[in-house]
Amino acid sequence: xxxxxxxPAALSVPEGENLVLNCSFTDSAIYNLQxxxxxxxxxxxxxxxxxxxxxxxxxxxxxxxxDKSSGRSTLYIAASQPGDSATYLCAVxxxxxxxxxxxxxxxxxxx
Amino acid sequence: GAVVSQHPSWVxxxxxxxxxxxxxxxxxxxxxxxxxRQFPKQSLMLMATSNEGSKATYEQGVEKDKFLINHASxxxxxxxxxxxxxxxxxxxxxxxxxxxGTGVYNEQFFGPGTRLxxx
Numbered sequence: 001x002x003x004x005x006x007x008p009a010a011l012s013v014p015e016g017e018n019l020v021l022n023c024s025f026t027d028s029a030i031y032n033l034q035x036x037x038x039x040x041x042x043x044x045x046x047x048x049x050x051x052x053x054x055x056x057x058x059x060x061x062x063x064x065x066x067d068k069s070s071g072r073s074t075l076y077i078a079a080s081q082p083g084d085s086a087t088y089l090c091a092v093x094x095x096x097x098x099x100x101x102x103x104x105x106x107x108x109x110x111x
Numbered sequence: 112g113a114v115v116s117q118h119p120s121w122v123x124x125x126x127x128x129x130x131x132x133x134x135x136x137x138x139x140x141x142x143x144x145x146x147x148r149q150f151p152k153q154s155l156m157l158m159a160t161s162n163e164g165s166k167a168t169y170e171q172g173v174e175k176d177k178f179l180i181n182h183a184s185x186x187x188x189x190x191x192x193x194x195x196x197x198x199x200x201x202x203x204x205x206x207x208x209x210x211x212g213t214g215v216y217n218e219q220f221f222g223p224g225t226r227l228x229x230x
Contacts, residue, residue, distance in 0.1 A: 032218070043117075043204055043223035044155075089154065099145070099206070099219060101154040 002027045006090050006102035013080055014110050021075040021105045023090030028071050035064050035075050036089040038104070044089065048075070080109045113139045115207050117222035124195055125230055132190045132225045134205030140185035141207030145219065146178075149202040161188055195229045202226055 114137040147155040161167040161182035179191040206219040
């Protein structure tokens with residue numbers, strides 16, 4: 001059974017700091033990995049999707065890497081802003097299209 | 112990206128009533144739709160997978176007679192919570208999958224969620 005772990009569970013940083021969120025998964029047989037953002041009481045916003053054949057994806061200030069063999073992914077956020085405050089979820093897709101989510105990292109960026 | 116809508120966005124009902132939640136893919140055909148549940152401060156847990164025209168596949172521990180799923184077309188899936196009780200209060204999110212407009216296989220697109228409160 002696939003398990004996804006995210007570290008840290010919560011993170012508080014001052015505005016402008018660069019930060020890294022970590023995600024690990026137990027079964028390396030994945031099709032892709034996605035990072036999502038969730039604001040309180042809201043749905044999910046897809047940030048980056050990395051296919052299993054890729055090693056990283058970039059969008060603006062966000063960069064996600066994937067090391068499939070070691071079962072790890074990182075989300076790097078550059079020059080953090082208060083608007084980046086949210087819960088960041090990592091999810092992997094395995095067989096049958098099923099997504100398995102981590103519990104998320106609650107990020108607070110202080111002005 | 113592809114757009115998935117959910118209706119209603121929130122619902123409050125009395126214990127014992129049934130509630131139907133709709134999930135629609137607006138600009139693509141979704142061969143597979145998923146239903147998730149999220150309790151406060153918890154992550155999303157997959158409840159069931161539905162393929163158009165066939166019965167849904169439920170995850171372990173999810174009562175199929177309580178959570179009825181219908182996926183009658185490639186753009187619509189419904190989740191009915193039958194005889195809802197306060198412990199069913201949760202945030203329900205659907206996703207729709209297939210081949211995205213960018214050609215990515217297996218990408219899922221999520222609806223905005225439905226907040227269910229059972230009194």
